[in-house]
Amino acid sequence: MALTPRLDLRQSQQLVMTPQLQQAIKLLQLSNLELADYVSQEVERNPLLDVGEPGDGPITQEGGEQGGSASDDYLREGGEQGGDGSDGIVAADRGLESAMDTSSGNDGALDTDFETNIYNSDAASDRVSTESAPEGMSSGSLSYDGGGSVKSSGGGFDERGLDQTLEGEESLQDYLMRQMAVALHGPAERLIATHLIDLVDDAGYLRTESLDEVAEQLGTDEMEIGRILSVLQTLEPSGVFARSLGECLSLQLKELDRFDPAMEALINNLDLLAKRDMAALKRVCGVDQDDITDMVKEIRALNPKPGLMFGGASVQPVVPDIFVHKSRVGTWVVELNTDTLPKVLVNQQYLSELSEAASGKEARTFVSDCVSSANWLVKALDQRARTILKVSTALVKTQSHFFEHGVRFLKPLTLKDIADEISMHESTVSRVTNNKFMSCPRGMFELKYFFTSSISSGDGGDAHSSESVKFRLKELIDGEEPKKILSDDKLVAIMQGEGIDIARRTVAKYREAMRIPSSVQRRRLKNMGS
Known part of the structure; x- marks a missing residue:
């Protein structure tokens, strides 16, 4: 062919x-x-x-x-x-x-x-x-x-000139430099302090693993770096120049004259506090329930990121x-x-x-x-x-x-x-x-907020929005009493009684999405007076 x-x-x-x-x-x-x-x-x-x-x-x-x-x-x-x-x-x-x-x-x-x-x-x-x-x-x-x-x-185009200038915010580094000029006088000391200030991040923490590295970079000994760092740690805001969360809290407690042996033991066992294991904390610190409750309240009153109150990137409103x-x-x-x-x-x-x-x-x-x-x-x-x-x-x-x-x-x-x-x-x-x-009168919402999935009604009525179910779930948890903490199963039973056909795993998913602790953790928090 x-x-x-x-x-x-x-x-x-x-x-x-x-x-x-x-x-x-x-x-x-x-x-x-x-x-x-x-x-x-x-x-x-x-x-x-x-x-x-x-x-x-x-x-x-x-x-x-x-x-x-x-x-x-x-x-x-x-x-x-x-x-x-x-x-x-x-x-x-x-x-x-x-x-x-x-x-x-x-x-x-x-x-x-x-x-x-x-x-x-x-x-x-x-x-x-x-x-x-x-x-x-x-x-x-x-x-x-x-x-x-x-x-x-x-x-045509109305071109208008600037009629005023804006005053810039003082950054954390600028604030520390002003204080350092008063606290230290020697040129070598100020040079070391300036280098350490440059290593401070927006939260106020010193971004270095060891002072030995800083001493090697500047050609001096570690003891001199440590001495100058101890002076800088007395500057405002309290807790600045810390290298860990524990050190940051310790600096603030020392300034408040509250860093006793029991509080030091608590700072050294922050992992137990994160787990809400109050029984273990009482044994480690050697105090009773009332004392450990007061100590935890003092810890929560401190600022874990003291540098954020100064400078930093300006927050753009929506x-x-x-x-x-x-x-x-x-x-x-x-x-x-x-x-x-x-x-x-x-x-x-x-x-x-x-x-x-x-x-x-x-x-x-x-x-x-x-x-x-x-x-x-x-x-x-x-x-x-x-x-x-x-x-x-x-x-x-x-x-x-x-x-x-x-x-x-x-x-x-x-x-x-x-x-x-x-x-x-x-x-x-x-x-x-x-x-x-x-x-709107109820606040500011992204348009995507109004698009939600549906949860079927238990009584055959109209379906419920997932956002409204989350809102009701938070209402129930916020209104629970310390001695009557609602478990996920109890929350399911209450909501099903209100005509919301929801599974236990869905309640757990919504609760975790809203960063609400489990019933066991909430009971510990309520007992701590939070």
Whole structure:
């Protein structure tokens, strides 16, 4: 059989992930602060982009009013109804009706049709639409205001200078250096002390196994290193320059004049204290029950990591991405935190100047690419705001009993439940809930918190959320009396009597996840007066 060339026509379907679509999907996973960093990098790369002032804060829309295109029919129904347990859900989106026309009319983008909704990769068409704009618009700017709306505004980027400087925190090393300058006077002593201070970690411990290594590095004898170390161990905070937990506690007890032989024996047997073996501790220390209880209380009053009160890396507070609160008419209002959302501007005036100055083909191509990229970013940010608002509103509607009554009324929920509710893909919901936090009257919660597994009901009723079961388990343990410690079997019996069908191994797993000791350890702790 001879091989001959031939032409075949075949039809197939495949999903093409363009670079713009990949970046748009990536935006969903970013928190507001991460998004601000991303936008700043885009502004550096694209001369047509400017960053304006953040939004003036979320605007609340009450009474079930229509909040814009993100508040679609299902959201508005939640605000009008009230008897379905949702008590009315209102999506406050600062008027997410966009100034630009998304011809598809579908707000549930970021799924398979995401590419057709949020950007136009045709740079030439972007340039044509810009050049054909009305004359009065040439000095304006197309902007995304952080709350979701895209609009045209006049004026350029308001560049503001620093009007104040921040005072830096004093680190532990700086604090020790100031004290060392007073405690030691000789140049050689200060040189050794400076080296030892450099070896102190954030917790205040000396990071070295032996003083012999330090003496060898500095070319001196171990006795001199030990003498200077003993001076440094008298500095504040008490317990600093210790090489072990026992030494740290000993230094603090010596300063309090409480390091007697019985306490020294207790410090030398901290492993028994960790095991709560009070009988063995009483024998080792030679004291009775009242004395050992008082000694343990003194130990617990000490600071095992004294250096943490100074310097160290600053703790960044969690900034909420979504706010949830009740309006005056009793409806739950869901709104984006526009204070942390970047405001992106496409500077039309600068674009007009660049278009006139671009004479060569390469220059015109560069301007076209910048226009396309800038317009895509503005639309992508708008679509991101719409999607986050839609998912958050669906969460509040589904978990309305949690917001009303607390953790015990948290419902079992999966990503698929929310995805089906808002007609989006599961992966989109997963990306939206990743690293996003919601602030509500009951506290700050990560969006992932509301997705919990279910535990069946013993009486055939609705299933229970695993988080609500954990909460009930902790309630029972916190309320137990020292003489009536509840075992895991007893906890199972109580919860099954309340209609929660739970196994003993599940109780043990939940208890360990919450770092709650066993019944034997809890009995010892209660007897110690903890």
